Amino acid sequence: MIVSGRKLRVATTSLAGCFGCHMSFLDIDEHLLELVELVEFDRSPLTDIKHCGPCDIGIIEGGVCNAENVHVLREFRKHCKILIALGACAVTGGLPAQRNHLDVGQCLQEVYHTCIGVESLPGGQVPNDPELPLLLDKVHPIHEVVRVDYFIPGCPPSGEAIWKFLTDLIAGHTPRLSHPILRFD
Amino acid sequence: MEPIANSLDAVLEAVLSKRRRDPTQLLQILREVQEQVGYIPPPALTAIAAALKLPRARVEGVAGFYSFLHLQPVGKYRVLFSDNATDRLLGNLDLLGTMCQKLWVEQGKVSEDGLVSVDVTSCTGMCDQGPALLVNGRPITRLTHQRVNEICELIRSRRPLSLWPQEYFRVEDNIRRKDDLLNTVLEPGAALAAAMALGPEAWLGEVQKSSLRGRGGAGFTTGVKWEACRNAPGEERVIVCNADEGEPGTFKDRVLLTSYPDHVFEGMTLAAYATGARQGFLYLRGEYRYLLEPLEAALQRRREAGLLGQGIRGQAGFDFDIEIHLGAGAYVCGEETALIESLEGKRGTPRIRPPFPVIKGYLGRPTVVNNVETLAKTVLIALEGAERFAAVGTAQSTGTKLLSISGDCAFPGIYEYPFGVSIEQILEDCGATDVQAVQVGGASGTCLASYEFHRGIAYEDVPTAGSFMIFDTSRDLFEVARNFVHFFAHESCGFCTPCRVGTSLLQNFMDKLATGHGAKYDLADIEWINRLLKAASHCGLGLAAANPVVETLIKFRPAYERRLQSLDFAPAFDLDQSLAEARRMTGRDDADAHLSSVEAHR
Ligand SMILES: Cc1cc2nc3c(=O)[nH]c(=O)nc-3n(C[C@H](O)[C@H](O)[C@H](O)COP(=O)(O)O)c2cc1C
Ligand code: SF4
Numbered sequence A: 001m002i003v004s005g006r007k008l009r010v011a012t013t014s015l016a017g018c019f020g021c022h023m024s025f026l027d028i029d030e031h032l033l034e035l036v037e038l039v040e041f042d043r044s045p046l047t048d049i050k051h052c053g054p055c056d057i058g059i060i061e062g063g064v065c066n067a068e069n070v071h072v073l074r075e076f077r078k079h080c081k082i083l084i085a086l087g088a089c090a091v092t093g094g095l096p097a098q099r100n101h102l103d104v105g106q107c108l109q110e111v112y113h114t115c116i117g118v119e120s121l122p123g124g125q126v127p128n129d130p131e132l133p134l135l136l137d138k139v140h141p142i143h144e145v146v147r148v149d150y151f152i153p154g155c156p157p158s159g160e161a162i163w164k165f166l167t168d169l170i171a172g173h174t175p176r177l178s179h180p181i182l183r184f185d
Numbered sequence B: 001m002e003p004i005a006n007s008l009d010a011v012l013e014a015v016l017s018k019r020r021r022d023p024t025q026l027l028q029i030l031r032e033v034q035e036q037v038g039y040i041p042p043p044a045l046t047a048i049a050a051a052l053k054l055p056r057a058r059v060e061g062v063a064g065f066y067s068f069l070h071l072q073p074v075g076k077y078r079v080l081f082s083d084n085a086t087d088r089l090l091g092n093l094d095l096l097g098t099m100c101q102k103l104w105v106e107q108g109k110v111s112e113d114g115l116v117s118v119d120v121t122s123c124t125g126m127c128d129q130g131p132a133l134l135v136n137g138r139p140i141t142r143l144t145h146q147r148v149n150e151i152c153e154l155i156r157s158r159r160p161l162s163l164w165p166q167e168y169f170r171v172e173d174n175i176r177r178k179d180d181l182l183n184t185v186l187e188p189g190a191a192l193a194a195a196m197a198l199g200p201e202a203w204l205g206e207v208q209k210s211s212l213r214g215r216g217g218a219g220f221t222t223g224v225k226w227e228a229c230r231n232a233p234g235e236e237r238v239i240v241c242n243a244d245e246g247e248p249g250t251f252k253d254r255v256l257l258t259s260y261p262d263h264v265f266e267g268m269t270l271a272a273y274a275t276g277a278r279q280g281f282l283y284l285r286g287e288y289r290y291l292l293e294p295l296e297a298a299l300q301r302r303r304e305a306g307l308l309g310q311g312i313r314g315q316a317g318f319d320f321d322i323e324i325h326l327g328a329g330a331y332v333c334g335e336e337t338a339l340i341e342s343l344e345g346k347r348g349t350p351r352i353r354p355p356f357p358v359i360k361g362y363l364g365r366p367t368v369v370n371n372v373e374t375l376a377k378t379v380l381i382a383l384e385g386a387e388r389f390a391a392v393g394t395a396q397s398t399g400t401k402l403l404s405i406s407g408d409c410a411f412p413g414i415y416e417y418p419f420g421v422s423i424e425q426i427l428e429d430c431g432a433t434d435v436q437a438v439q440v441g442g443a444s445g446t447c448l449a450s451y452e453f454h455r456g457i458a459y460e461d462v463p464t465a466g467s468f469m470i471f472d473t474s475r476d477l478f479e480v481a482r483n484f485v486h487f488f489a490h491e492s493c494g495f496c497t498p499c500r501v502g503t504s505l506l507q508n509f510m511d512k513l514a515t516g517h518g519a520k521y522d523l524a525d526i527e528w529i530n531r532l533l534k535a536a537s538h539c540g541l542g543l544a545a546a547n548p549v550v551e552t553l554i555k556f557r558p559a560y561e562r563r564l565q566s567l568d569f570a571p572a573f574d575l576d577q578s579l580a581e582a583r584r585m586t587g588r589d590d591a592d593a594h595l596s597s598v599e600a601h602r
């Protein structure tokens, strides 16, 4: 995917994830120096740009657990030619999806009222500030909300896997991860 | 079949001793215990495991595999509506809804008083006289609203099945066209006499000369299979008649077993004569449980006539007998190696091949597995000779074929045709007009559109195990394909991941389209799963599971496209609805507390 005369633009974000996948991304160590020769970053925790503009590659960590995640994900899908699900949470919902067999109303109840050590808000209210994104009743992998082009499994995927994947993509061949760098844990 | 109040111990003891505490009889033991108790209580599993000296997990694993075995009570009356595509055409789901409503029971659950449960099951082989159901394993055909009302009354008044009107349980043969096989009147033993006059080698040669090919689906040459078994190293050989008949829309084996049992058993004995086998099994699908007693009686008659047992027809050393094993609601057990596992009392998981059953089959013995119709056909070869047999049909497909015809036509039933007959001809004969498509070969077969109706039934053109389902222009072929996809997802044995997961994913995509959440991108994903199923499945079930969708996507794509909600991508669920609970908990209703399901173009 060589685009003549300019660096590729890459955006990244963490939705319902733990930033572990981003940490793993940084784990490519000295390759970072090679990477910045090839790409420039748009919206990403690394740049602090707040909204995603037209990009070549979008990388998503984490699943979709609330309304804001949906908006961010849609923004990425709209602006990125290629969208990648990075890590178990983005691919399957991962750890946060463990709440899927619970009722979200009961979860909120437990967290804001009944849980020991919690001081209930006056009137037994669950926080309702419009600034706070509402929770979806289930946590979804990102491909259930938008179209996704590639999936990199692992919790987190190793820096090596991420580097191999990106360099394949940048070089223009279909990325292929195989054993031992393809792993699901 | 009525659960009786016998103590569990007494039931167990009776069944275990009848089955000689033999672990290969495990499935039969579980089935018989359930017939008497209504389900298999956990203490029974423990007791059976101890008596057979098997790990309990193995016993529970087998009990959990078969859909007709239950580890929890399923009601005094267990009603299962056949749910093949052809039952759907006849409104089975409507009738099921009515029954659930009348009996105050939710589909798939047991009523609160423990009286009844109502659910669906895969095709029960009554497509020519549907809609049909099974009640405690016994088929009731030709359902109407009136009949369903009557059944509800009988259930509510707890009338024992034996006192229900016998008319309900009548199963018709509906033979509409007879040819060589169905016209043959067999004097029991006559075909054997002819073969024995030739001697085993010459008889085997005759079968080979006839070029008879298997009628169960794969179309393997029968003479070659028999010879391989005959020549395989080993002392004991086995003949298995595959009467699992699970392919949706197929019911010709039922008719043969009902009205031509001597043809089938004589065919098995002919196979034993050619191969030197001494042991025979008929593997009868659980749905045909009602045929067990008549078939046992037919076997007994043959024993008494000296056509089974020691020294058949007075020839010393020609010993062969047949045992009937019942299946318990698992389509995959029609696959020959899964069938053998099931015969051995295990879960019906297909084996890795090679070695093929002819080399290592039942208990490692060389084993021939043949379809019911294949075996019946060998009787014709013995009576009339290979040349006469091979003169009918086409070059690569000799003889005749039984077709089970159902769906949108005036005269559903059994039709026997010489191979090569055109689809057009068949449609004309069975009174089908305004035909949109024909599904030939069942769910795993092929879907033919009208421009292909000049093609013929033959291994070299349109191969089939006998299922022939007709859909007229008022039918929605997407729904037909979706029904088949659900069938495969339900019947996948779960042994290999591509099929276990692939069939479920496919089912989810088809449901997504059906509920109006589909997007063009889903069609690409469906095609991807289809390739995966075809490339990576362990057995024929997984390989075929994508067929209904592949075929209809090519030939009836608009049936899919008109369901698409967007041309790019749409989620399978309603995003705004997913926020409802959190909205309720917080009392919010501002703009940010809502989501559009498809992205607004800002
Ligand atoms: C999933 C699956 C289901 C099958 N079901 C049946 C069946 O119900 N009856 C049958 O005769 N063959 C069935 N077969 C084919 C058998 O494996 C086997 O090829 C056949 O019984 C051989 O007999 P034949 O040579 O006489 O056709 C099935 C195969 C597969 C893969
Ligand atoms: S996949 Fe693992 S490392 Fe990545 S966000 Fe999820 S929990 Fe964190």
Ligand code: SF4
Binding pocket: B332, B349, B350, B491, B492, B493, B494, B495, B496, B497, B499, B500, B537, B538, B539, B540, B541, B542, B543
């Ligand atoms: S393909 Fe399906 S039915 Fe066959 S072995 Fe695999 S899981 Fe079982």
